Amino acid sequence: MYQKMAKYLTNRDENYAQWYNDLVIKADLAENSVVRGCMVIKPYGYAIWEKIQATLDKMFKATGHVNAYFPLFIPKSFFSKEAKHVEGFAKECAIVTHYRLKNDETGNGIMVDPSAKLEEELIIRPTSETIIWNSYKNWIRSYRDLPLLINQWANVVRWEMRTRLFLRTTEFLWQEGHTAHATREEAVEETERMINVYADFAENYMALPVVKGYKSENERFAGAIDTYAIEALMQDGKGLQTGTSHFLGQNFAKAFDVQFTDKTGKLEYVWATSWGLSTRCIGALIMAHADNHGLVLPPLLAPIQVVIIPIYKNAEQLNSITDTAKRIKSDLEENGISVKYDDRDTNKPGWKFSDYELKGVPVRIAIGPRDVENNTIETARRDTLEKETIQASRTVDHVKRLLDEIQKNIFRKASEFKKENTWYVDKWDEFVDIIENRGGFIMAHWDGTGATEEKIKEETKATIRCIPFNSPEEDGKCIYTGKPSARRVLFARSY
RNA sequence: CGGGGUGUAGCGCAGUUGGUAGCGUACUACGUUCGGGACGUAGGGGCCGGAAGUUCGAGUCUUCUCACCCCGACCA
Numbered sequence: 244m245y246q247k248m249a250k251y252l253t254n255r256d257e258n259y260a261q262w263y264n265d266l267v268i269k270a271d272l273a274e275n276s277v278v279r280g281c282m283v284i285k286p287y288g289y290a291i292w293e294k295i296q297a298t299l300d301k302m303f304k305a306t307g308h309v310n311a312y313f314p315l316f317i318p319k320s321f322f323s324k325e326a327k328h329v330e331g332f333a334k335e336c337a338i339v340t341h342y343r344l345k346n347d348e349t350g351n352g353i354m355v356d357p358s359a360k361l362e363e364e365l366i367i368r369p370t371s372e373t374i375i376w377n378s379y380k381n382w383i384r385s386y387r388d389l390p391l392l393i394n395q396w397a398n399v400v401r402w403e404m405r406t407r408l409f410l411r412t413t414e415f416l417w418q419e420g421h422t423a424h425a426t427r428e429e430a431v432e433e434t435e436r437m438i439n440v441y442a443d444f445a446e447n448y449m450a451l452p453v454v455k456g457y458k459s460e461n462e463r464f465a466g467a468i469d470t471y472a473i474e475a476l477m478q479d480g481k482g483l484q485t486g487t488s489h490f491l492g493q494n495f496a497k498a499f500d501v502q503f504t505d506k507t508g509k510l511e512y513v514w515a516t517s518w519g520l521s522t523r524c525i526g527a528l529i530m531a532h533a534d535n536h537g538l539v540l541p542p543l544l545a546p547i548q549v550v551i552i553p554i555y556k557n558a559e560q561l562n563s564i565t566d567t568a569k570r571i572k573s574d575l576e577e578n579g580i581s582v583k584y585d586d587r588d589t590n591k592p593g594w595k596f597s598d599y600e601l602k603g604v605p606v607r608i609a610i611g612p613r614d615v616e617n618n619t620i621e622t623a624r625r626d627t628l629e630k631e632t633i634q635a636s637r638t639v640d641h642v643k644r645l646l647d648e649i650q651k652n653i654f655r656k657a658s659e660f661k662k663e664n665t666w667y668v669d670k671w672d673e674f675v676d677i678i679e680n681r682g683g684f685i686m687a688h689w690d691g692t693g694a695t696e697e698k699i700k701e702e703t704k705a706t707i708r709c710i711p712f713n714s715p716e717e718d719g720k721c722i723y724t725g726k727p728s729a730r731r732v733l734f735a736r737s738y
Numbered sequence: 739c740g741g742g743g744u745g746u747a748g749c750g751c752a753g754u755u756g757g758u759a760g761c762g763u764a765c766u767a768c769g770u771u772c773g774g775g776a777c778g779u780a781g782g783g784g785c786c787g788g789a790a791g792u793u794c795g796a797g798u799c800u801u802c803u804c805a806c807c808c809c810g811a812c813c814a
């Protein structure tokens with residue numbers, strides 16, 4: 244019955260990358276723009292982002308943060324103030340050099356007016372530490388001004404060589420939190436708090452099990468003392484970082500000369516953190532849960548949680564079905580469930596079934612003449628594709644239970660997948676074999692040096708995704724060099 | 739920036755030895771359908787990426803050019 248899907252969507256097991264691209268396009272999430280490397284996020288894709296924003300924003304507010312907005316443009320000179328930071332981003336910056344156009348005198352449309360050259364070029368933000376800390380300098384005088392707990396929802400630009408919808412685009416949307424603290428301890432605590440917020444969000448809303456950990460020096464954010472990340476496993480065995488939190492120490496405070504007077508009257512540099520999560524996590528949502536029928540959205544982030552589809556032969560039937568459908572819709576909505584009643588006459592029921600499956604709507608309700616007659620409805624859950632016919636009076640309880648079960652079930656499935664694809668490896672041959680042939684997370688010993696990490700990357704394309712917080716102390720030998728190691732770290736190929 | 743590939747209808751593609759462009763899908767209208775992407779009939783839609791050249795004649799041959807895609811170096 245479902246085989247025909249192959250006609251519409253590339254098979255996931257035959258070509259994962261193509262399946263992903265097809266899915267993003269066909270589920271109407273986004274498309275490539277005429278601007279190289281940039282995407283158009285379409286209404287359905289943006290609706291998912293809005294759910295993500297709304298959820299995270301609440302979590303940020305609940306942890307004491309407030310929103311603000313800083314400029315898109317950053318004076319070039321700001322960038323050179325923190326040496327490591329420049330190094331990290333210099334190769335992928337877009338630069339504004341002029342501020343005016345004029346008619347081309349040779350008659351070929353318009354041109355950049357060479358007389359309108361900016362005295363100092365402006366960098367389009369790849370991240371906002373510098374412009375924000377330039378403001379913080381003016382805001383912070385005393386310990387009474389701290390902590391400063393600010394988040395912004397923004398777009399950023401990183402000039403990427405190779406892009407993929409949601410996973411890596413030249414411009415993307417994200418939130419970036421930037422906090423300032425009086426003590427090192429407080430800043431470290433904030434860094435930890437926010438990685439925990441991300442992990443909570445990933446697991447309980449995205450239904451995505453993650454590994455929390457430290458980044459190795461090679462993988463660390465440019466300008467950070469320490470970077471924490473959450474890493475998730477995709478269905479093709481590759482890792483995807485879905486959120487990061489940085490302890491910036493006093494690096495930016497020193498670069499922008501942000502000092503405050505502490506309780507004892509002493510002048511101190513401010514301690515900082517920054518943390519971010521981007522539209523990339525929509526890619527994670529897709530790659531972690533979706534199947535050959537299309538998207539599978541966790542109910543807590545699905546723009547439409549329930550779709551009602553009428554099945555009818557004539558206007559009379561449609562009218563009586565619509566009565567039932569509207570009643571059910573408002574009953575569900577009263578219970579905080581988002582419902583779409585799709586009574587468009589322009590598509591057949593079968594077409595709609597497939598379309599909403601493609602779009603990952605968690606629960607579908609079908610109502611036909613037989614249902615009206617028997618006071619029943621048919622429900623179908625997206626995760627297992629199971630259908631049930633139930634008494635219409637039971638709809639609200641049944642749908643609530645289904646949404647709850649789907650949310651739990653896809654998390655459970657993803658957790659099992661992660662467990663089955665996490666390998667504890669002690670031999671290099673086995674490491675290579677798993678990376679080449681099976682994929683997944685590999686927990687292995689590492690001698691702690693960047694050189695070794697680099698060699699492993701060269702030979703296998705696998706990198707250290709993180710050094711898990713919960714990795715127990717354990718004597719072992721580095722998988723590559725055989726040198727002593729105190730704990731296992733997480734290796735994987737990644738996006 | 740290196741290596742490979744593709745540009746023909748909205749999308750996906752075919753187009754032979756050069757002879758004036760077609761298929762699938764989508765679109766429009768009407769009818770039959772409607773419980774898993776319906777069917778029939780009739781229609782509309784093209785500067786064959788761009789420029790120059792060869793030729794009586796170019797989607798097809800030559801040269802130049804532009805754009806995009808894939809593989810590498812960089813990355814959330």
